[in-house]
Amino acid sequence: MSGAGRTADAGHGRLGNVLSGLAVAVGCVLFLGGFVWGAVLYKPYTVPTDSMAPTVDPGDRVLAERIDGGEVRRGDVVVFTDAVWGTMPMVKRVVGVGGDQVACCDKQGRLTVNGESVEEPYLPGKGPASPDAFEASVPKGSLFLLGDHRGDSVDSRGHLTDAGHGSVPRKAVNARVDGTAWPPEGFGMLAPRPSGFEALPGGVSRPGPLALITTAVTGGAVLILGGAAYGPVVRRLGRGRVPSGV
Known part of the structure; x- marks a missing residue:
């Protein structure tokens, strides 16, 4: 060379x-x-039950952004701890905020918030949004929470006779779920915030920076x-x- x-x-x-x-x-x-x-921003949680299936399956390890309860919007999947519900952190979806009238079901079997029917594409099957009819007024500063697997979820519907009409204080929320980290086949971001809540006052929250x-x-x-x-x-x-x- x-x-x-x-x-x-x-x-x-x-x-x-x-x-x-x-x-x-x-x-x-x-x-x-x-x-x-x-x-710094996220904390992992293990979901013990199938109350949030098919969005989150039992045993899934989720990543939840640390937030203040004041940042929560309808449609968010949140982690909270409330003494009335038990001592363990729970994962549920917010369907109502302070001042809302939440009920089920309309003639098409849909959840209603302040009389407005809400499409919930994350629910399993094609049945009604709740197997049992209910109606609740959400106190100011509180949240009404339901599992996505409405036929097998212990949620706000089971606490309607409590002083808070089944709701929990916003301050009980400490994180919002953005994605699933485990198992590997389930790794990824949660579905986008449900559009059914966008037209309601306050809209829906923006996704956290987990994807970035x-x-x-x-x-x-x-x-x-x-x-x-x-x-x-x-x-x-x-x-x-x-x-x-x-």
């Missing part, structure tokens, strides 16, 4: 090493930064692996090259 060719190869090698090192450095920032960001965090961690891992693999791959390719004549 001529001197010029060797110089060019050396130059390409140095540039490749610089770029691979930069890829690893950026990857580490994204990977570690994403993990730290996620640990996941992208940062995944992208960081790809850059780290790609950058680290560059050197061994180039050396192996170099050993396999047939030397040209001088």
Whole structure:
């Protein structure tokens, strides 16, 4: 090989090493930064029952964004603890907020909020939104919560005779579920906030940054692996090259 060719190869090698090192450095920032960001904003919970199926199955490990109860909107799947309901954290969907009149069912078997029928695509099957008719007034500063599996969920309907008419205080909520982390086949974001609640006052909440965090961690891992693999791959390719004549 001529001197010029060797110089060019050396130059390409140095540039490749610089770029691979930069890829690893950026990857580490994204990977570690994403993990730290996620640990600060999110907390994992295990769902013990099928009351939220098929949205969340029993045994699923969910990731819930730490929020204040004042941020909750209708349609959110939240984690809360209320002494009247028990000592364990529970996962349910918010269908009513303070001042709402929540009832079931209309002539089409749908839930109604303030007289407005709400489409709930997350419910299993094609039956009514609740096997048992009910009606409740939600006190100010409180939330009315139901499981998605209405035929097998202990929720606000079972506490209608309580002082809060089945509702829980907003301050009982400490997180909002954004996605499922385990099992692997169920990994991913929850379905978008149900559009059936968008037309009601207050609308629906925006998704948290979980998708962006996941992208940062995944992208960081790809850059780290790609950058680290560059050197061994180039050396192996170099050993396999047939030397040209001088």
